[in-house]
Amino acid sequence: MKRAFHVLITIYLAIIVLNLDIISPIGNSTPIEKGLLLLCGVIFLLGRKVNLAVLALIGVMALTTMVTAMGTDFYGFSTDRYLRGLISLLTPWLLLAGDPTEEDRDLLIKLFAWMPLADLAVGGLYAVLHLHELRHTDFLGVSRLQGSSIPAGLGSICYVGAFAASIGWAQTRSWRYLALLGVNLVILLLTAARAPFFLAMLAIAAVYLTLYRHTLSSFVATLLAGPAVGIAAFLMVGASLLARFSSNSLSGREMIWQALRDVLRAYPTFGIGLGHQILVVPEQVTKLTTTIAAHDEYLRIAVECGYAGAAIIFACLIAICINIWLSKRVGMHPVFLLAAATFFIYCNSDNAISSSVTSFIIIVAAFAFPVKSGVSVAVQTKASESARRSRRKVLS
Secondary structure (H helix, E strand, O other): OHHHHHHHHHHHHHHHHHOHHHHOOOOOOHHHHHHHHHHHHHHHHHOOOEOHHHHHHHHHHHHHHHHHHHHOOOOOOOHHHHHHHHHHHHHHHHHHOEOOEHHHHHHHHHHHHHHHHHHHHHHHHHHHOOOOOOEEEOOOOOEEEOOOOOHHHHHHHHHHHHHHHHHHHHHHOOHHHHHHHHHHHHHHHHHOOHHHHHHHHHHHHHHHHHOOOOOHHHHHHHHHHHHHHHHHHHHHHOHHHHHHHHOOOOOOHHHHHHHHHHHHHHOOOOOOOOOOHHHOOOHHHHHHHOOOOOOOHHHHHHHHHHHHHHHHHHHHHHHHHHHHHHOOOOOOOHHHHHHHHHHHHHOOOOOOOOOOOOOHHHHHHHHOOOEEOOEEHHHHHHHHHHHHHHHHHHHO
């Protein structure tokens, strides 16, 4: 089962990078991606110790959406759309309901650390074949790198990829991971995805300050060199990208949010049904914004499940994160807490839950503390350090 999970998660991420919507005649590939991730989650749980509390919280989320779906009187409700929305909502969190192994950690970190470069390479190939543009010019006139996806999609991949590379660097001291960290941040900067860039920097800072064992001199050098490197990087990307980062524009999100608030006022109790938000954005708004996604998961879930339903669902997600953070395996480590916090911040302005990648910031953070022989690797490390200190005292 462990090997099967490794194969499936690799295929899942490869499909995202390949972007089947470009090369396949099937049209929308999202159901394929979500179905494969569901299979990954099931296989993962079959081969590992299950966290029943997390599994129960996932069940409460599912039950909440069912109750709101049965209570809604939205005229366009569809059972098929609801079930697809349910799979999209629940599947990522199955990977948090089991204890990962060291092999799981190493594979996931490696896959995500290399994923931004892979996405960029595939995007370059598609550009050569005239299948897809490597860059996209937004309404501000900014040319943004998008790889095989869209700028926001590549931004999410780099957000998780840079974080994974930082963990790989902290745990292995490998210069390969350090190089990938730098490359991933440069790619992220070139996507001009504002929220992912700043949230990634926050998560990486947590890794550096808590997981990376540095000397006082290296720490001081980082404090001195970090701002200088950051300023140099911003100056290198050009004035147009700087203009986007300094812009207060919401890229048309405010029009979508206003339309969705109107729907929420009409269906405050049970919402319109999970997965149905894309049906209620007015056509004139979608033409202006070129998107039907909510770009605010708190608002989207409230529109689909009502105020109470949204409160229960997010309370369950927070409870899942707290359960893992308090576990012996993670041991209240600040890296996991801050990585989870960046995700919930991300939910405020982007499609973080419905994204095929963004939720993996929490999963990678959880996998950073795997189990070896039933004992947390972090706990084993602390024990071995204590033993070494004891031996030194005896010898002295």
